[in-house]
Amino acid sequence: xxxxTGALLxxxxxxxxxxxxxxxxxxxxSGLNVTAIVMFFIFVMVTLGITYWAASQTKSAKDFYAAGGxxxxxxxxxxIAGDYMSAASFLxxxxxxxxxxxxxxxxxIGFLVGWPVILFxxxxxxxxxxxxxxxxxxxxxxxxxxxxxLSAMGTLxxxxxxxxxxxxxxxxxxxxxxxxxxxxxxxxxxxxxxxYVAFGGMIATTWVQIIKAVLLLTGASFIALVALNHTGFxxxxxxxxxxxxxxxxxxxxxKKIVADNKDLFAPGGLVSDPVSAISLxxxxxxxxxxxxxxxxxxxxxxxAKEARKSVFYATGFIGYFYILTFIIGFGAVMMVAPNxxxxxxxxGVLVGGNNMAAIHLAHATGGDLxxxxxxxxxxxxxxxxxxxxxxxxASAVSHDIFANAICGGKVNEATEMKVSKISALVxxxxxIWLGIQxxxxxxxxxxxxAFAIAAxxxxxxxxxxxxxxxxxxxxxxxxxxxxLVTTVxxxxxxxxxxxxxLGNKAPLFPYKDPAIFSMTLAFVGCWLFSKLDNSEQAKxxxxxxxxQQVRCEIGIGISEAAKH
Amino acid sequence: MSNESVDSxxxxxxxxxxxxxxxxxxxxxxxxILSVSMLIIYYAFIVIVxxxxxxxxxxxxxxxxxSVGIPLxxxxxxxxxxxxxxxxxxxxxxxxxxxxxxxxxxx
Numbered sequence: 001x002x003x004x005t006g007a008l009l010x011x012x013x014x015x016x017x018x019x020x021x022x023x024x025x026x027x028x029x030s031g032l033n034v035t036a037i038v039m040f041f042i043f044v045m046v047t048l049g050i051t052y053w054a055a056s057q058t059k060s061a062k063d064f065y066a067a068g069g070x071x072x073x074x075x076x077x078x079x080i081a082g083d084y085m086s087a088a089s090f091l092x093x094x095x096x097x098x099x100x101x102x103x104x105x106x107x108x109i110g111f112l113v114g115w116p117v118i119l120f121x122x123x124x125x126x127x128x129x130x131x132x133x134x135x136x137x138x139x140x141x142x143x144x145x146x147x148x149x150l151s152a153m154g155t156l157x158x159x160x161x162x163x164x165x166x167x168x169x170x171x172x173x174x175x176x177x178x179x180x181x182x183x184x185x186x187x188x189x190x191x192x193x194x195x196y197v198a199f200g201g202m203i204a205t206t207w208v209q210i211i212k213a214v215l216l217l218t219g220a221s222f223i224a225l226v227a228l229n230h231t232g233f234x235x236x237x238x239x240x241x242x243x244x245x246x247x248x249x250x251x252x253x254x255k256k257i258v259a260d261n262k263d264l265f266a267p268g269g270l271v272s273d274p275v276s277a278i279s280l281x282x283x284x285x286x287x288x289x290x291x292x293x294x295x296x297x298x299x300x301x302x303x304a305k306e307a308r309k310s311v312f313y314a315t316g317f318i319g320y321f322y323i324l325t326f327i328i329g330f331g332a333v334m335m336v337a338p339n340x341x342x343x344x345x346x347x348g349v350l351v352g353g354n355n356m357a358a359i360h361l362a363h364a365t366g367g368d369l370x371x372x373x374x375x376x377x378x379x380x381x382x383x384x385x386x387x388x389x390x391x392x393x394a395s396a397v398s399h400d401i402f403a404n405a406i407c408g409g410k411v412n413e414a415t416e417m418k419v420s421k422i423s424a425l426v427x428x429x430x431x432i433w434l435g436i437q438x439x440x441x442x443x444x445x446x447x448x449x450a451f452a453i454a455a456x457x458x459x460x461x462x463x464x465x466x467x468x469x470x471x472x473x474x475x476x477x478x479x480x481x482x483x484l485v486t487t488v489x490x491x492x493x494x495x496x497x498x499x500x501x502l503g504n505k506a507p508l509f510p511y512k513d514p515a516i517f518s519m520t521l522a523f524v525g526c527w528l529f530s531k532l533d534n535s536e537q538a539k540x541x542x543x544x545x546x547x548q549q550v551r552c553e554i555g556i557g558i559s560e561a562a563k564h
Numbered sequence: 565m566s567n568e569s570v571d572s573x574x575x576x577x578x579x580x581x582x583x584x585x586x587x588x589x590x591x592x593x594x595x596x597i598l599s600v601s602m603l604i605i606y607y608a609f610i611v612i613v614x615x616x617x618x619x620x621x622x623x624x625x626x627x628x629x630x631s632v633g634i635p636l637x638x639x640x641x642x643x644x645x646x647x648x649x650x651x652x653x654x655x656x657x658x659x660x661x662x663x664x665x666x667x668x669x670x671x
Binding site: 117274285308312 | 572574575578584587591595596598599602603605606607609610611613615617618620621623628630631634637638640641642644645647648649651655656666667670
């Protein structure tokens with residue numbers, strides 16, 4: 001607790017120090033946004049207060065990893081929605097709608113439709129079988145050491161890739177919004193996320209996520225309402241004004257659409273061929289069901305009933321949010337594109353890049369004060385998402401690798417939690433380092449790769465271990481490894497990395513999204529090598545399915561597990 | 565996890581209970597029907613996007629700028645929410661009651 005107090009006290013100094021530094025002439029990239037910094041500062045103070053309270057509530061491993069199982073379905077629904085509504089999806093999807101129109105909607109639909117399937121086939125099962133990580137479920141009847149190691153690898157790959165993308169995004173966004181230097185932004189984000197996770201565990205991470213989700217939904221609703229009000233809530237007029245507006249827009253994307261004699265209301269070039277379309281759809285849909293920081297949320301509710309309610313609420317909030325981003329994107333076409341104040345006419349992009357569409361619209365609809373609010377919310381969004389990722393990564397190291405794979409489950413809770421906190425610190429430092437290293441790199445492919453790995457390595461073994469009696473350790477190991485290795489290989493050889501990052505001329509693998517191949521290969525691998533597995537161990541593993549299924553279906557045994 | 569696994573006597577009793585069989589079959593049937601519905605809705609949409617992208621750009625009426633793709637997209641988003649609602653409603657009323665009875669009878 002004393003450590004926490006010390007850290008809390010040093011934070012204002014660190015933050016104000018960075019502000020002072022940024023305020024020096026010539027150091028900052030753009031003017032210092034005082035409103036945004038004050039609002040963000042208030043957010044940080046409130047969340048650190050929560051972390052302080054959460055630290056006093058965090059006594060056992062169950063508190064640390066799963067918020068003591070005391071989160072309600074509604075709260076968890078908000079937290080899940082918060083995990084999902086990252087700055088990338090808020091700014092990225094509204095920017096995609098702004099620049100390409102309908103394509104943005106196709107993307108957001110893909111992100112949403114995984115949720116019902118998670119509810120129908122996984123949510124209650126996750127709650128009934130798992131404790132802290134999704135590896136608990138896969139290793140329920142399979143061999144602990146190999147399965148936990150594989151799951152932890154899948155988790156860490158997903159988490160690190162996702163973290164790099166978030167960190168780089170954070171640095172660039174904060175440089176533009178707050179006028180802070182890139183490195184400072186990355187360090188502040190890394191420092192805060194380690195504080196939340198190491199001291200407040202899942203309780204703090206969940207509440208930070210809930211607060212941010214409410215702020216983001218409120219802010220986005222306000223922008224959308226003001227934009228709709230601009231045409232008196234007449235949708236026809238709203239879209240018509242947007243359509244007129246692109247004809248005179250200086251944005252390169254808009255000029256191209258006008259030159260090609262197209263409009264914003266039909267699919268454009270996002271999905272070029274059927275294989276890519278279906279592959280992207282698979283990665284978005286099933287990747288969600290394999291993201292470790294999302295899966296962990298199902299262990300924070302007391303029972304299966306609350307787990308299912310949380311997905312219902314989460315689907316509602318996320319669906320609503322995507323409808324808002326669609327309105328915001330078109331609102332920006334109508335109100336931001338024609339305004340030379342927001343346009344870098346020479347380059348044909350928005351000031352600060354096209355991802356600023358929602359931010360500029362916030363300024364156009366609510367002035368400087370509201371711009372400050374939305375900027376602070378965007379920063380808070382990044383912070384909340386990276387905290388969830390860090391906790392998922394730290395849990396994989398402490399619970400799966402250290403406590404179960406290395407110590408065979410014979411380790412006391414205090415030691416395990418200490419390992420988890422140290423892991424959070426190490427992951428935080430790695431994330432800061434990588435965030436700075438990747439500053440000038442194109443990291444857009446990393447979230448896609450994280451989703452593809454989640455869909456091809458984590459999801460198949462998790463899904464089959466719950467639903468298919470025949471799955472054996474050998475099948476899961478081979479199938480999961482195949483999924484992981486082929487995903488990474490195919491993405492590295494595809495245009496996104498081989499050409500855009502490594503600078504080669506032509507891609508060796510023709511499709512951007514590998515999921516249709518890698519996920520199929522993972523499932524076939526799991527199935528084939530489980531079928532071929534006639535070992536004594538495999539027989540026992542199949543025999544243990546009945547007990548697993550009983551617990552999975554009716555939740556017998558979970559209330560006992562909840563007590564310790 | 566062996567220290568937490570369910571007592572094998574309880575497993576036997578639960579498995580022998582016809583209500584348990586009923587629960588497993590009914591719930592998994594409903595869950596799969598809803599999952600397949602969602603998959604069909606989504607992949608039908610993706611196939612249209614991939615093969616007939618222009619059809620989504622058709623205007624909803626001659627004087628309108630709004631294309632059929634927009635209400636269709638919003639409808640898909642709503643369908644996801646409605647499907648989860650359908651499942652939750654049935655689970656909260658029917659399955660939870662069955663589970664309560666099975667647990668009671670397994671004691």
